[in-house]
Structure formats: C-alpha cells, structure tokens
Amino acid sequence: MIAAQEDDLDRAMEVMRSAFDSRWGEAWTRRQLSDAMMMPHTVLQLIAENGNAPADGETAAGFALSKSIAGEVELLLIAVRPEHRRSGLGGALLDDLIARANENGADSVFLEMRENNPALALYRQRGFAPVGRRKSYYRLSDGTFLDAVTFHLTL
Numbered sequence: 512m513i514a515a516q517e518d519d520l521d522r523a524m525e526v527m528r529s530a531f532d533s534r535w536g537e538a539w540t541r542r543q544l545s546d547a548m549m550m551p552h553t554v555l556q557l558i559a560e561n562g563n564a565p566a567d568g569e570t571a572a573g574f575a576l577s578k579s580i581a582g583e584v585e586l587l588l589i590a591v592r593p594e595h596r597r598s599g600l601g602g603a604l605l606d607d608l609i610a611r612a613n614e615n616g617a618d619s620v621f622l623e624m625r626e627n628n629p630a631l632a633l634y635r636q637r638g639f640a641p642v643g644r645r646k647s648y649y650r651l652s653d654g655t656f657l658d659a660v661t662f663h664l665t666l
C-alpha cells in the first residue's frame with residue numbers, strides 16, 4: 512500500500528476506535544479496513560472537523576467507506592468521532608457519497624445497519640427505505656443478537 516493510503520488508514524482507524532461502541536461488534540479491524548481498501552472500486556472518504564478533507568497531518572473527525580459494483584454503491588461504514596457528532600459531518604459524508612454515485616451513473620445505494628442504531632434518522636432524512644432484514648446478524652458482547660436492516664436509496 513502506498514504511503515498516502517497508509518496515512519488515510521491510520522486516520523480512519525483513529526475514528527473507528529472512538530466512534531463504535533464495543534457492545535455492538537460493528538468496528539472493523541485495521542486488517543479488515545486495509546484489505547477492503549486494496550479492492551478496486553472501494554473509496555475511503557475522510558472529513559475533518561471543519562467539513563473539508565483533512566490537511567496533511569490533520570486528524571480526521573469522520574470517515575465513510577463505500578464500494579461500487581455495476582451501478583450499485585454500498586456504504587460499508589460511516590463514523591464520526593463522538594465529540595464532533597450532530598454538527599452535520601455524517602450527513603456531509605453521506606451527501607458526498609450520494610453526489611459521487613450520481614455523477615458516476617449509479618442507480619442505487621445500499622447500506623446495512625444494526626436494527627437499533629440511531630443513524631436510522633440520518634438515513635431516513637436522505638431518503639433511504641428499508642428493504643430487507645438479516646435475522647440475528649450482529650452478535651453483541653453480552654452474547655445476545657440483533658438483526659441487520661438493509662436500506663436502499665434509488666438515485
């Protein structure tokens with residue numbers, strides 16, 4: 512992996528560690544993220560506290576990871592550090608992803624979410640609708656399970 516990508520990976524992992532509650536088992540390992548970034552058509556977007564792309568050496572306040580295959584974009588992960596939430600950064604990442612999907616001629620965006628995730632409000636606002644459910648997809652740290660809900664946005 513080239514140096515710039517390694518740097519982006521480090522910045523995304525810093526966000527990953529602070530953004531995901533360990534109860535839910537949603538956070539990816541560095542290895543999982545690095546493997547995903549090696550795949551073609553995978554995009555890691557980083558956002559700084561001020562809403563722009565982070566400058567050299569600046570930490571990221573949030574990131575989104577997505578992949579596109581045959582007209583379909585899948586949002587794999589989206590996260591914003593707890594101290595920067597509710598200031599529009601998650602929405603900005605999602606809007607950027609949707610704009611790029613439109614520019615690239617995609618016709619759909621999919622994402623999958625743990626059933627009780629408050630991110631639901633954000634996805635609904637952007638026009639995503641539930642289209643499927645995977646029973647007991649997430650195994651929680653206390654040994655219980657939660658469903659995953661698949662959401663779809665038609666572009």
Ligand SMILES: CC(C)(COP(=O)(O)OP(=O)(O)OC[C@H]1O[C@@H](n2cnc3c(N)ncnc32)[C@H](O)[C@@H]1OP(=O)(O)O)[C@@H](O)C(=O)NCCC(=O)NCCS
Nearest residue numbers: 530588589590591596597598599600601602629630632633
């Ligand atoms: C989901 C997440 C990325 C949202 O990031 P954010 O920067 O806070 O999002 P925004 O500020 O753009 O929120 C836009 C709107 O979405 C809704 N929203 C976002 N988070 C919400 C929450 N926790 N509860 C209720 N509504 C919420 C609100 O309507 C909000 O607008 P408002 O603040 O004006 O009311 C962030 O909460 C996060 O990192 N969560 C942990 C990781 C995660 O679960 N990711 C999703 C699964 S991969």
